[in-house]
Amino acid sequence: MREPVTAFVGLGANLGDAQAALRAALTAIGTAPGTRLVRSSRFYGSAPVDAGGPDYVNAVAQVETTLDAFALLRQLQAIELAAGRERPYRNAPRTLDLDLLLYGSARIASAVLTVPHPRLRERAFVLLPLAELAPERVAARDLAAVAHQRIAPLPGASSTA
Template identity: 50%
Template sequence: MSNSVTAYLLLGGNLGDRAALLRAAQAQLATAAGEIAAASALYETAAWGREDQPAFLNQALAVRTALPAAELLAQCLATERHAGRERLERWGSRTLDVDILLYGDALVDQPGLTVPHPRLAERRFALVPLAEIAPQLRHPRLGLTVAELLARCSDPLPVRPWPGK
C-alpha cells in the first residue's frame, strides 16, 4: 500500500455480544480502512468515566491505511453506526466505540478529531492493549513510548485478559 501510514485504533464496547461486535468491527475496518497489521488480545475493563455500567471489552488494532486521518475517522464512525452505536450520553454504554489513538507520528487538530487521542496517557484500558502490539511506539506529543506511558499511568481501573472466545 503506497503512501500508507500505520494508525492505531482502540475498539471497545459493553453492550450486546461484545466479542462478536469487536470481530465484526475488525472485519469491516479491514475492508473499509486498510490492512490490519496487528491486533491485540481482548481485554475486559471496568467502565471509565461512568462506572455504573457493564464492563467493556477492548482491543487495539494497527491498521495500514492510505486514508487521510479525517477519512479514517469517517470509516470508524461508519463502523460504529453499523454496530448500532447510539450516542446518548458521554461515556455511556455502547455497542461499539472506535477511537483513533495514533496516526503515524502525525499531530492532528481538526474539529471533531484530535490525534494523538488527548486522553490516551490517562487510560489504562487503551494503553494495555496498545502496549501488547506496539510497546516501543513513541507518542509524538509526549515523546514517551507506549510502554513508558503505561508504566506511568495512574488510572487505577483493572484491565484483565478476557478468557472468552
C-alpha cells in the same frame, strides 16, 4: 495513490455481545477500502472509566491505510453506526466505540479529531493493548499511572499479532 500510514485504533463495547461486536468491527476495518488490518491485540475486560454501565471489552488494532486521518475517522464512525452505535450522552454505554488513537507520527488538533487521542495516556484499556502491539509507543510511566485501573486479558481472546 497515497503511501500507506500505520494507524492504531482503539475498540470497545459494553452492550450486547461485546466480543462479537469487536470481532465484527475488526473484520469491517480489515475489509474497508484503503485500509488493511495488520494485527490486533488480545481482548481485555475493563471497568468503565468516567462512566457507568457494565464492564467493557477492549482491544487495539494496528492498520495500514492510504486514507487521510479524517477519511479514516469517517470510515470508523460508519462502522460504529452500522453496529448500532448511539450517542445519547457523553460516555454512555455503547454497542461499539472506535477511536483513532495514533495516525503515523501526525499531530492533529481540530474540532472533529485530535491525534494522538487526548485521553490515550489516561486509560489502561488503551495502553495495555497498545503496548502489546507497539511497546515503543507506550511509556512505562504512563502504564504505572494507570496501574490502579481494573483490566485483564479475557480467556480465549488471543491476538492476531
